[in-house]
Amino acid sequence: MVSAPQNKIKVGVLGATGTVGQRFIELLAPHPYFELHVLAASSRSAGQEYAKIVKWKLNTPIPEKVKKMVVQECSKDAPGMKDCGVVFSGLDHDVAGDIEASLRQAELVVFSNAKNYRRDPIVPLVVPLVNPSHFSVIEHQRASLGLQKGYIVCNANCSTTGVVVALKALEDRFGPLETIMCTTMQAISGAGYPGVSSLDILDNVVPHIGGEEEKIEWETAKILGGVNEDQKGFDYHASHPLKISANCNRVPVIDGHLACVSVKFSKQPAPSVEEVQKAFREFTCEAQTLGKDVCPSAPERAIVYHDAPDRPQPRLDRDLENGACVSVGRLRECNVLDVKFVTLLDNVRLGAATSSVINAEIAVAKGLIV
Template identity: 40%
Template sequence: MTVRVGVLGATGAVGQRLIQLLDPHPSFEITTLTASDSSAGRSYRDAAKWRVDSPIPTGVADMTVQATEPDSVPDDVDLLFSSLPSSVGAEVEPAFCEAGYVLSSNSSNARMDADVPLVIPEVNADHLDLLEVQRDERGWDGAMVKNPNCSTITFVPTLAALTQFGLESVHVSTLQAVSGAGYDGVTSMEIIDNAIPHIGSEEDKLETESRKLLGDFDGAELTQNSVEVAASCNRIPTIDGHLENVWVETEEDISADDAAAAMESYPSLDLRSSPDPLIHVFSEPDRPQPRMDRTLGGGMAIATGGIRESPFGLQYNCLAHNTIRGAAGASVLNGELLLENGYL
């Protein structure tokens, strides 16, 4: 089955990654691209400053960019991938759902809404059925699923692997790449020879989204996990790849070997974009590293290493490619899950 798809916010950094990942995808056919009013009516080649590390797909380059509104998208589009700024997404995404479109969205708006599934398929695929609650409560023919923040995606799969030991508290300090702020997000004068120990609203996203992702869904209501999470977020001068230092306290005693085995054996899914293994465990204490390890599993794997026991619980480092696993790839994977579960 080939699904006709569109990309909302197609000219931005995540929109470009989406196009790069969707163009060769055997299940998805790009038929519609939208962007801001200043880009609408222009060819995609002219509207987008293409910055992705592969040539712009020939089948997309000459497509005409549409305005980001339901009336501009053909009725036969089965799935929309959204990479809109959250301020825009908060306004227009519900309008698309009301018009009957299904959205797999990377935008941060509505992630914590009680009836919006926030999904990492390998962690909480069952939460997707919140869409039934969402449609009942909102009267939508369409639906909206979200993937979490790029820094949240990096460490939550490792926590999911450790839930068998009883999670009590988590402390995480992030070292986040500049691409996470978008092309114009951090100037060179700010970040070269520097580190910025604050990223607006990022700490809150890690602390709240992680508890929702690890929560339990009973078919009608989602109960968040009770684990306490504290985060500190830092911007560093790497291009791609968020590296995170994590300390975990568990109810049961857990050795470094137990943790490594749990992460190594944590299952992937039988979906095209889900890597096997999902979590790559390094024995070397100085890995993972962004430049060397961010493209594991096509950029969709989580890398971890430096696992050891400490006075503050289990300690380890983890890494993910923030614009692939942490953004565009996560949305594509959620699209595959929607297709697998009959929502398209």
């Protein structure tokens, strides 16, 4: 039985003023054992009190304890940074690469939402409800870079996360999948703030999100695949290469990415719709079994299965489990593949900040954060 840490662990947030950064602050301010210690953003914000510089967009108030904290530069030399047991990054990819690498080199532990290191062969790409077993490659990452403590863990693209949790439930129960087709309808908050201009998105659907389809296609294989026997890399689902095709669309929804997914199982005859529904309803993951003491941000239900024929819907279902679950519904037979269904996740919570925080909680349980 793993128990929660006795002492609080100081944490930093990079990109603390942004869309993902604000969710980090909301989640971490009341956290039982992570303690907000450093808030960092661009030089435009550095040196100013958080409440004075942030354009706060959440419908909960700015937590009192951060209002007067002075925003720092995203540097290993920022006051307090080196005392942080974890640094959560909500940085844009154009700046995340160098900053995250330099913090790792300074022996800091970085949990990133940016795409820069997701493809790195020694960096775990972890969706906390799916593949925390990939943390075993951290030791090799540290050894490869001559580090004692520092490492980077990425979480997945938000649209990948919404799909891959449901796919994991199917692979756990029925073995490897063969073909996956998915079409997403993605919220505008996925593009950060201020994001897509209102004249482009109101009364409209934009059938292109740069790089997103490719991310779903290759990230899914890294996440659902295993770790090599020597714990020095990932097998990318090599024994059963996945055929995945994604279409991504931006829709005028503020938060919550929906995906219509069809799958074909390797196992034939394929499981029935009833069996698939049972697999979704009964899915549990390590983050849940670790318990609330250790993993307070994990959802009670990793997948919430909906019976109503018109659910899940972003506005009605994105807040379930405090935005930490994936909703699944509209399950039925598929005339071309085997079954089809709809998934929904909160793109900024489980799709970004909440995943990083649960990942860090699991890393604490595994003794990877001290």
